[in-house]
Amino acid sequence: DTISSISQLPCVVGVCRYPLGMSGGQIQDEDISASSQWSESTAARYGRLDFEEGDGAWCPERTVEPDSLKEFLQIDLRSLHFITLVGTQGRHAGGIGNEFAQMYKIKYSRDGSRWISWRNRQGEQVIEGNRNAYDIMLKDLEPPIIARFVRFMPVSDHSMNVCMRVELYGCEWLDGLVSYNAPAGEQMSLEGQPVHFNDSVYDGAVIYRWVCIGLGQLTDGMCGLDDFTHSHVYNVWPGYDYVGWTNESFPNGYVEIMFEFDRTRNFTTMKVHCNNMFTRHIKAFRQVVCYFRSEADWEATPLSFSPVVDDVNPSARFITVSLANHMASAMKCHFYFADTWMMFSEITFQLILSSNRMVSSPIPSPGDDPTHKIDDSNTRILIGCLVAIIFILVAIIVIILWRQVWQKMLEKASRRMLDDELTASLSLQSETFAYSHNNPSSSSAPSEQESSSTYERIFPLGPDYQEPSRLIRKLPEFSHSSEEAVTASKAPTATFAQDGVPHYAEADIVNLQGVTGGNTYAVPALTMDLLSGKDVAVEEFPRKLLTFKEKLGEGQFGEVHLCEAEGMQEFMDEDFSFDISDNQPVLVAVKMLRADANKNARNDFLKEIKIMSRLKDPNIIRLLAVCICSDPLCMITEYMENGDLNQFLSRHEPEGQLALISNAPTVSYSNLCYMATQIASGMRYLSSLNFVHRDLATRNCLVGKNYTIKIADFGMSRNLYSGDYYRIQGRAVLPIRWMSWESILLGKFTTASDVWAFGVTLWETLTFCNEQPYSQLTDEQVIENTGEFFRDQKRQVYLPQPVLCPDSVYKIMLNCWRRNTKERPSFQEIHRALLESQT
Template identity: 30%
Template sequence: MFLLKFRTLTNGWYGGVVNYQIPEDTTRETEEDLSDISYDGEHLGGLLVGGLGRLVDGEVGGDNFRLDIGYGRGNGWVAWNNESFPNKYVELIFEFDQVRNFSAVHIFTNNFFSKNVQVFSKARVFFSFGGRFYNGRPFSYSYMPDTVLENARNVSINLHQREGRFVKLHLYFAAKWIMVSEVVFDSVPLGENYTLETEANMSEDEIIVNSGDGDTSWDTFETIAAPNEGQGYVEVVIGVLTAIMLLLLIVFVVILVLSRRQKLQGSPTILRNPFGVTINMKDLLMNLAPVNSNGMVHVSSHPTPASQDPPSDPPSLTFEQYRSPLVNSYYGPNYATLRTNTASNSEGMPSIPDETERNEVVDEAAPKTPTSPPVATGSFSSLQFRSLQTTPVVGPRSQVINLSNYFPRVASDPPSRKRYHTAPREKHRLPPPVITWNIAPSMGHTYKCREAELVPIPRYCLRMVEKVGTCHAGEVILCEAEGLEDIVPGAGRMVAVRTTGVNTSDALREVRFLAGLSDSNVVRVLGVCTAEQPPWTIMEYPEMGDLAHYLQYRVPKTASIRPAANLQALSFGCLLYMATQVASGMKYLESKSIVHKDLAARNCLVGRGYVVKLADIAVCSGLYRKDYSEIGGRPPAPIRWLPWESILLDRYTCSSSAWSYAVTLWEILSLAREKPFQHLSNEQVIQNAEHMYYGGELQVLLPKPTLCPIEIYDLMCECWKRDESLRPSFKEIYMFLKHKNMGYRPGD
């Protein structure tokens, strides 16, 4: 449904409106009267013409058009059904008493989408001086559909000072019904009459081009001016510029193709090395060659690229397929370990690398052929090698030679750089795991986290102490560890056990993803207990508990306040010290492109010495159940800590975590005495965020805490910017807070 009501801001309530013309929709599927019953004009062929009615009565309809507000259900709204309009839009024409300069139009619409009523998807505005011809390009405005909030709203369209006496609106359907309650034009009357002059010019110099009948496209009505002298030069310039742009595009495509081919081949640039071969004489130490039937190394009679000297008899040492763990994890199946001739042959017949593997190494290093010692005998299936330098002496205690000393490196590369003839690494990256908790990879970033192996923990090491609670993601239990430090060094006396609802490979990957995180300010995954089903994830739990609960039993340490016997005083430096540790942990997660969807004081755990670590268990606690709210069928979310894009669009990035950190910093400096936006309901918090969704700023900001200096509060406000790119990174936040608290030590 679509509801429309009109008023202007100048020259009385009607603002110079003489009449308006709208279509009359006779389709009625509801009991509400949603037609313009107060219209005082004529009814001609399905149109209301020559009068004024409900659209100018100044009454705004309610959010729910089905409710009776005293004048009958549907009062204040005019509605149209899209089945009655084959062009899929409603046409409204407004006539003013004189020519006016229009700056904006405001349309008050309904969005009761559960009853198939939504704001129009697109609006187009046309202007005319005489009412017959609508000249010039119309203004086009697209509206993003909103299926979260069902409240009616005002949609504003900037008209950029266009002039005319007639204004025509095309409103396109986004659902079955369109409903409008009020249309407001911001306009200023012009004293001169432009109608005759404009129509005369059009008849002489312009041709009107209209869309065909029944055209459902969004093409505009445009005017084509008659050709003027000198227009040929403009066409020539446009043609030349177009040709230049095409030429640049072709050059860009060629460069892109060449660079991609170069990357796939792993070679230097084609211009610097046209043959695709990189040779380093200094580091060239080894060449591989197969053995003939007599156990001799076969050497090609053609000179190698590294030397034009004639070939000579090659030296030999047995070269067997690798079996050593020293190189297994690094070189993979394409490389081998070298052993001296004194190695025993009783280990079995070694396997021969295939032709592809040998060619890769030969292409990488083609050595210069030296004068060699006599050839040693070897097995038919073994490989021989020849060296430019004397073979290093291998002691009896170490028969394995380090291959990294023999495989050549490119001189231009740093010594530690690895060079592979493989496809780009991105093609072999694993997709991120399916995350059910709140510490997850950031949206729009490549997943680059290391998934660690899990340490098995016996069930007898864990004694249940307290069940924290359950949530949509799983369950959290506090346990006392007995003998766990013998298995996991550094494990504390208390641990948190976290479970998931299902035992799947995705749940296992999520635990391995968390186990790969290693930072002093992030809770560590100690291991997993498989004796329970689903398996238990064992995590650190500092003995002081969560930061929100810890702060509520503290008072600020000032000269004017003396703490009670059961309350401990905390200085501003101590509070900032703990806040800096939270920023340090988030800085680490940001470096891994990881977000925390539930960053708050309740998810920061405190240990001895005011050590703070980030966790993700508070969503299960019954103490904080009211801090979460469901939005549009999604899992409960901490909307008072989240930015507008996370609340309305379900988008989480590192910049979103920066917003949540500012709210957490506000909690710390307020000693967690109240939750954010204490005086607002959940619906009002969502409406507050919706102002940013439509391009504005927050109408309600968190106040500056009493202990908070102005520069710290300015940092919070920077984190609450609407544009994500304008919010500071955690590296910047951490460096700023560390500088502000420089010199503080726990216990000061």
């Protein structure tokens, strides 16, 4: 019975970043082993990231010596996985432990017998580890690895005790490909300079100009660019993304590549990513002939496929080869030249998983009626299954009803506790406020005991979270009466505090970006009403001119894709220009509404187009065009060539001696300030329109040439940043580490809450995004810390001053995190202060 057709996504590095189960528990204790251990309480099973069981981590029995790789923590994933990221942590144990690995190496195996040492794209094996015992250090594996077994091996330049907790991130390797054998890549002379097309990350052997028993560039998840002399990867040579061959070296006219799989599989298609820059005498293959081996022998009849030769479009592309459901454990394909050169960057397979059901029955005794026996047995089994299903359904119904009753009781209790708690004084330095649930007009003297109650009583996860008007009227910072606050929360009008800044309750906000799961810009209803009568000021763009590059993210109702757009210059306003020639494609982000989206999602999508079409600022991502004449609805926005600021800074180091030693790319402090100033400028523009972003962070700032910054909104939809968002049961996914206390506790979003998020974004920038904000705190502790801001008893925890950050800039951050929203600076003031700090 056919279950499903599955394939490994082509170019999967950006989306294949899921935790594989060390911290989540999917990896069982018996699949975690080690070379040795201090004691039973520091055994391998305690080496799970972010867990404090046992004595706090895995710790090897002996100290780690320089140049010694005797100690390791090993993980068995039970099947092949595509691993793109690793995380490590030391032993904290509630402050008792202080052991961690400053450096480590990784070895991996696909079969448990042949072990391979991981090397980065520059050939280095040592990975930078932890700097303290509690922070989590995430490191991208570039190149990624395909393995079942992974070993973490602590390294040190001096004798020291180490402990480790680890996590692996990636996804299952569905292709089942364990190796490919091919001729070694060759070298081209281009304008007198050598261009190398060797398989530089191949993890097998190189024998007589052949690569054998390994995997490499053709399975590293990175698709080559149209121009083979450029690469997605920094600090590499021209031609790096491709493995290429010239027909002068192959008198038979073809290149043979042999693929070995972990078991016999049913193949439907093969996708080959080819370069087609025919102006350089490079074309995709003219024909491919594939032979299949299911058992010991090769099939006599091969399969042949000839794609259409393209002499018009020089873009690199995937060519899909039909494999006609052949069963095979190995394939041998001859790729015939269509021109002087042939270059591949990625090969992936689509296959069908099948399940063979075997039914057994007892052997009948002489004289028995076998048919009667089988029927009677089947009847008893059927009745037993039905009874079991009925019992399970009844149990589920009882559990659901019990949970609903219990949840209602908890919510009522939480509301009572909240009301009781708010009878205490919530004091600021200059004023005292008291509220009584029984008599709102009366006040009572607060006691020290009342004001030091636990945070859980202040913040129940009850319905008040999304209905903040009842809580807003209780806070001391609002000068208007409680009756005015209630009115503001029900009507689409803004209320003004003494400083004249409008504050909008949740009900006043029009939420846009339901497509990818977040709220890009929260627009005051009044502003939305003023724009509702205006036509969309962008043109319809032909879909056929969009070329898909990769999926950036997805949400409940849509997806965001990175695409190249041809002829985009013809659709743009006169006040907008691209920094490329007219005949070159433009890199764009395409936000696409799914065809099955409901009516509300479609309306929100059209509203978002209307709003985005009005945003015209050098530091805000621009809406370029739309595709709304037919489904799926699309909006096309700018995209910056260097990706988001978080990933950009993670790949760089501050200028200094360490960067010189590691030969890493650097960013100067002045350029960091320049980028932060641009973010402040973009937010100054949004705030002038009373637009509230609600998700300002480095992941939502894109980087262009010369450190140009533009604010975007893709972060929430990307799996890469799923760890930056906290899911409250039954409610939205929230970036709590960037959110102000009033946004978390009261659901109140204003420009002042965006100012708070800017302070965190500035902190990220000056720390090169080496760690999450409040990385030493769990999500629950971060929420508890917002309760300390709420109580304002000087027990709240602030983000520390970064090493590169002067006192004047750190003062800007602290002002952004002031408890009272009216005391926070405006974006205009922040922008001016950052400009002054650079002089």
